[in-house]
Amino acid sequence: MDNHALQALIDALTSLYPPDRLLSKAGELAPYESDALTAYRVRPAVVVIPETQDEVIQTVKLCHAHKVPFVARGSGTSLSGGSLPVKDGIVIALNRLNHILKLDPRERIAVVEAGTINLDITKAAAPYDLYYAPDPSSQQICTIGGNVAFNSGGAHCLKYGMTSNHILGLKVVLPDGQVVRLGGESTEAVGPDLVGLFVGSEGLFGIVLEITVRLLPRPEKYHTLLAAYSTLEAAGEAVSRVVASGLLPGALEIMDRLAIQAAEAAVHPNYPKGAQAILIVELEGEPEEVSEETQRLEQVIRESGAYEVRVAQDASDRQRIWKGRKSAFSAVGRLSPDYIVQDGVVPRSRLSEALAEIKRLGEQYGLRVANVFHAGDGNLHPLILYDGREAGALERAEKLAGEILDLCIRFGGSITGEHGVAVEKRDYLPRMYSETDLDVMWRLRCAIDPEQIANPGKMFPPGTGGNGVVSPVAHSTNLHPLDQAGIISRE
Amino acid sequence: MIHIESIEDVQRAMRACAHVLPRGGGSKPALSVPPPDVEELDLSNLKGVVEYNPGEYTFTARAGTRIDEVQALLAGHGQYLPFDPPLAEHGATLGGTLAAGLSGPGRYRYGGVRDFILGVRLVDGTGQLVRGGGKVVKNAAGFDIPKLMVGSLGRFGVLVELTFKVFPQADAFTTVRQPCAKLESAVAALERVYLARLDVDSLDLMPGEGGSATVWVRLAGMPGVLHARAERVRALLGGGDVLDGTDDFLAWREAREFTWVPPGWTLVKVPLTPGRIAGLEAILDPLQAQRRYSGGGNVAWVALPDTVPAQRLDGILLPAGLAGLILFGPAGKVRIGARENEVFERRVKAVFDPAGRLPDLA
Ligand SMILES: Cc1cc2nc3c(=O)[nH]c(=O)nc-3n(C[C@H](O)[C@H](O)[C@H](O)COP(=O)(O)OP(=O)(O)OC[C@H]3O[C@@H](n4cnc5c(N)ncnc54)[C@H](O)[C@@H]3O)c2cc1C
Numbered sequence: 072m073d074n075h076a077l078q079a080l081i082d083a084l085t086s087l088y089p090p091d092r093l094l095s096k097a098g099e100l101a102p103y104e105s106d107a108l109t110a111y112r113v114r115p116a117v118v119v120i121p122e123t124q125d126e127v128i129q130t131v132k133l134c135h136a137h138k139v140p141f142v143a144r145g146s147g148t149s150l151s152g153g154s155l156p157v158k159d160g161i162v163i164a165l166n167r168l169n170h171i172l173k174l175d176p177r178e179r180i181a182v183v184e185a186g187t188i189n190l191d192i193t194k195a196a197a198p199y200d201l202y203y204a205p206d207p208s209s210q211q212i213c214t215i216g217g218n219v220a221f222n223s224g225g226a227h228c229l230k231y232g233m234t235s236n237h238i239l240g241l242k243v244v245l246p247d248g249q250v251v252r253l254g255g256e257s258t259e260a261v262g263p264d265l266v267g268l269f270v271g272s273e274g275l276f277g278i279v280l281e282i283t284v285r286l287l288p289r290p291e292k293y294h295t296l297l298a299a300y301s302t303l304e305a306a307g308e309a310v311s312r313v314v315a316s317g318l319l320p321g322a323l324e325i326m327d328r329l330a331i332q333a334a335e336a337a338v339h340p341n342y343p344k345g346a347q348a349i350l351i352v353e354l355e356g357e358p359e360e361v362s363e364e365t366q367r368l369e370q371v372i373r374e375s376g377a378y379e380v381r382v383a384q385d386a387s388d389r390q391r392i393w394k395g396r397k398s399a400f401s402a403v404g405r406l407s408p409d410y411i412v413q414d415g416v417v418p419r420s421r422l423s424e425a426l427a428e429i430k431r432l433g434e435q436y437g438l439r440v441a442n443v444f445h446a447g448d449g450n451l452h453p454l455i456l457y458d459g460r461e462a463g464a465l466e467r468a469e470k471l472a473g474e475i476l477d478l479c480i481r482f483g484g485s486i487t488g489e490h491g492v493a494v495e496k497r498d499y500l501p502r503m504y505s506e507t508d509l510d511v512m513w514r515l516r517c518a519i520d521p522e523q524i525a526n527p528g529k530m531f532p533p534g535t536g537g538n539g540v541v542s543p544v545a546h547s548t549n550l551h552p553l554d555q556a557g558i559i560s561r562e
Numbered sequence: 563m564i565h566i567e568s569i570e571d572v573q574r575a576m577r578a579c580a581h582v583l584p585r586g587g588g589s590k591p592a593l594s595v596p597p598p599d600v601e602e603l604d605l606s607n608l609k610g611v612v613e614y615n616p617g618e619y620t621f622t623a624r625a626g627t628r629i630d631e632v633q634a635l636l637a638g639h640g641q642y643l644p645f646d647p648p649l650a651e652h653g654a655t656l657g658g659t660l661a662a663g664l665s666g667p668g669r670y671r672y673g674g675v676r677d678f679i680l681g682v683r684l685v686d687g688t689g690q691l692v693r694g695g696g697k698v699v700k701n702a703a704g705f706d707i708p709k710l711m712v713g714s715l716g717r718f719g720v721l722v723e724l725t726f727k728v729f730p731q732a733d734a735f736t737t738v739r740q741p742c743a744k745l746e747s748a749v750a751a752l753e754r755v756y757l758a759r760l761d762v763d764s765l766d767l768m769p770g771e772g773g774s775a776t777v778w779v780r781l782a783g784m785p786g787v788l789h790a791r792a793e794r795v796r797a798l799l800g801g802g803d804v805l806d807g808t809d810d811f812l813a814w815r816e817a818r819e820f821t822w823v824p825p826g827w828t829l830v831k832v833p834l835t836p837g838r839i840a841g842l843e844a845i846l847d848p849l850q851a852q853r854r855y856s857g858g859g860n861v862a863w864v865a866l867p868d869t870v871p872a873q874r875l876d877g878i879l880l881p882a883g884l885a886g887l888i889l890f891g892p893a894g895k896v897r898i899g900a901r902e903n904e905v906f907e908r909r910v911k912a913v914f915d916p917a918g919r920l921p922d923l924a
Contacts, residue, residue, distance in 0.1 A: 251903040259833035259861040261887040267709025291759040317730040363784035448700040485701035518909040
């Protein structure tokens with residue numbers, strides 16, 4: 072990195088931002104050094120905290136003029152290192168760009184700034200009996216900009232789709248400072264789906280300023296059922312039965328024994344005693360329809376061998392069931408000082424097989440693995456427990472995490488269902504796509520961001536590009552790929 | 563015309579021809595009639611379902627596979643294509659439907675074709691075979707190239723294989739049809755349904771003679787409660803006839819197959835929002851067009867008599883900030899009206915088709 076360029080950029084930023092919104096002291100930078108992939112930290116040169124879209128645009132223009140890399144940051148809850156800073160780059164923290172610009176119940180849309188918290192959209196829409204459907208477990212803190220960058224999911228993807236299925240339009244500042252609008256306000260469109268391409272681009276195509284989301288009418292009735300099983304396989308088998316029954320539940324979630332233990336320790340959801348696995352199924356919609364579907368569901372669950380079945384009697388019951396599930400990631404912190412949250416997808420019909428294999432791998436590595444997952448989507452979230460103070464433990468856990476990804480690929484699934492590739496999985500992307508496929512993606516990245524200043528070092532493995540077009544963070548030593556890339560240091 | 567039998571055929575054609583235009587079933591003539599000096603690639607023989615596992619809610623098929631064949635296969639397992647592809651009976655193919663970005667009235671419930679495409683294989687403008695997305699219902703790895711193909715009209719590549727997500731088909735359907743004397747009251751009725759806490763399968767509005775309009779609401783689900791649910795819809799609409807069985811089926815077939823469009827007329831897709839229906843109606847008035855609003859008022863299908871050139875609609879849509887896509891009618895400039903900023907699209911085009919072999923039906 073050219074220090075003059077960086078200094079010139081910082082000088083320019085100083086006239087754009089007041090001192091309290093341009094952070095450069097070590098103490099101020101510390102909270103921005105990592106995201107929820109906490110094993111990795113990088114100190115950026117500065118953090119800026121824009122309050123207006125124009126400040127973001129000016130900042131990107133300056134970065135482009137000085138060829139200094141930038142990383143957009145929402146709430147920093149990325150689990151794959153998406154908002155990990157770049158050394159000698161800047162972080163653009165978007166939490167204050169959080170205005171709901173328009174909420175039009177008649178058109179069932181909202182236009183929000185990128186730093187708006189996911190749940191705040193639903194809160195704003197609630198008076199009209201509308202809501203924003205995608206509900207990552209982090210929805211109380213994560214931003215819609217982060218959701219767009221990662222095409223985030225949640226517990227209701229099977230029926231409602233991911234973030235991408237709910238985004239109608241975007242206003243974006245491209246890495247060269249140009250502002251473009253993609254999409255519009257309708258669910259229908261003419262021309263290539265550029266919004267679709269942008270969602271999930273992990274910050275590599277520039278910074279999203281404004282997002283038009285579609286809102287859905289709030290389901291009138293929920294039927295939330297919790298079934299306890301004495302083996303994890305039986306719970307997996309129950310999912311296949313539900314799917315085969317022709318029902319389309321809003322959510323189909325499984326937690327295994329270790330995950331249940333963690334949830335009990337943290338939020339006391341009071342799940343059935345002795346369960347090796349619990350299955351949460353939620354039907355939702357018009358009351359008449361839900362009550363018909365309930366009968367079918369209850370028969371399927373009875374036949375699936377559940378030893379205890381509970382049905383939420385009211386909203387607070389329902390909330391208690393979901394609280395245990397949604398807090399599972401953080402709750403695992405009660406069981407272990409450190410853990411890795413993995414995210415992979417297998418074909419649903421191979422869930423049981425995959426879980427058995429994960430169990431075997433855990434035993435082989437001498438590590439405990441808790442499983443919480445979106446069973447309806449085949450989207451696994453193995454939580455690998457380790458103690459970072461133990462020499463070599465992190466490396467072992469990472470190796471196990473890697474083996475789980477290999478398993479997902481082998482089974483015909485994906486290395487990520489919703490947490491993204493970013494830093495954590497960039498070395499695995501070439502195992503999922505051919506050289507040609509990756510080359511096209513890389514050239515897309517370069518066409519949109521020729522200087523490679525928007526979130527460099529993410530998604531693509533170091534060295535991608537070849538022929539002299541080397542990612543600015545690529546170096547080669549014998550260290551861990553991330554250390555090699557010069558973008559991380561360990562705690 | 564080159565008859566394509568294999569993916570290699572597409573690659574060869576791409577390397578041999580200066581300009582190509584892929585064609586599936588030819589059900590959208592404005593999109594599939596080649597201009598002079600453009601080689602047409604007939605993909606209707608690049609067909610067949612490659613993989614289908616009902617338990618996964620996914621299938622993979624060659625791009626030239628006819629939609630109606632897929633529908634028959636899925637129906638055998640109680641499943642269907644929730645985006646309700648139009649023109650299936652006219653021979654529409656999977657590839658053509660995705661490239662045109664078209665969904666039918668049933669898209670109202672769970673989403674359009676963009677919401678159900680999971681993976682693609684395509685031959686880009688250099689003849690390379692490129693894969694994007696995956697074969698499982700959830701996948702966040704890499705850029706979402708499958709979505710980019712939606713509505714791309716072949717600009718970025720010739721689609722050769724597609725993977726879609728499917729859903730279980732509802733057991734039964736019923737439709738409430740409410741004729742309103744005035745457009746405004748029909749729009750207001752549509753908006754009430756749009757905002758209600760109901761699970762509506764399809765929601766259309768069709769203007770008729772003398773300023774009248776009819777609202778169509780379809781419900782799908784468990785047979786035992788359909789009529790009770792229809793009563794709630796009737797209460798919102800202020801009445802309406804209930805159509806079951808064949809009547810229900812035919813009502814939606816007319817919408818999906820565009821049998822309401824007189825032969826020889828031009829058909830244009832115009833995305834909008836329900837709040838803009840009245841405005842569009844007003845500016846269309848001089849054109850003697852026939853219209854049908856679908857997807858809860860998120861798309862207008864506008865049919866123009868052959869005496870009215872599509873350019874006139876272009877001139878009307880542009881100032882209104884609306885875009886259009888011509889499906890039936892003269893080939894040529896098929897994207898009319900407003901265009902979003904093209905910087906982004908041009909950069910993408912340069913990646914997939916540096917030599918400009920693929921169509922630019924702009
Ligand atoms: C406890 C917990 C539970 C979680 N549960 C889920 C879950 O259920 N489902 C799920 O999918 N994820 C989940 N996540 C992951 C995470 O919350 C999501 O990835 C979320 O979308 C990140 O949002 P953020 O605002 O924190 O973004 P950040 O972490 O700040 O950033 C994420 C990425 O987005 C980019 N970015 C941020 N804002 C913009 C913008 N405006 N324009 C362009 N790029 C931008 C960043 O550069 C980065 O690459 C969970 C995380 C935690 C910690």
